[in-house]
Amino acid sequence: MIKARVTVTLKNGVLDPQGKAIEGALGALGFNGVGHVRQGKVFDVELQTDDRTEAESQINAMCEQLLANTVIEDYAVEIA
Structure with a gap:
């Protein structure tokens, strides 16, 4: 089993009211x-x-398709 942590943040220049x-x-x-x-x-x-x-490939696909809105968000993946 592989564990991964994905951190999603707004891109620089995108307003962050929260x-x-x-x-x-x-x-x-x-x-x-x-x-x-x-x-x-x-x-x-x-x-x-x-x-x-394979894990890195799957996680990146998850981010691109669901976990991050890549138009306004960046993501970083850490694999343990």
């Missing part, structure tokens, strides 16, 4: 010096294979 709201809330809670917050999402996926190359 990140902006979090940034404001952190300031209101007294966390000074927070300059910029961007939010994202994380997926932990377990694949029933021992073939790392």
Whole structure:
């Protein structure tokens, strides 16, 4: 079994209203010096294979087809 972690974030230049709201809330809670917050999402996926190359191919296909909106989002894959 191979475990993978996919991190999806908005591309630079894409407005992130949720990140902006979090940034404001952190300031209101007294966390000074927070300059910029961007939010994202994380997926932990377990694949029933021992073939790392096949796992990477499957995860990338999952990201391209479902997990990330590649028009406005970037993704990074970590295979454990």
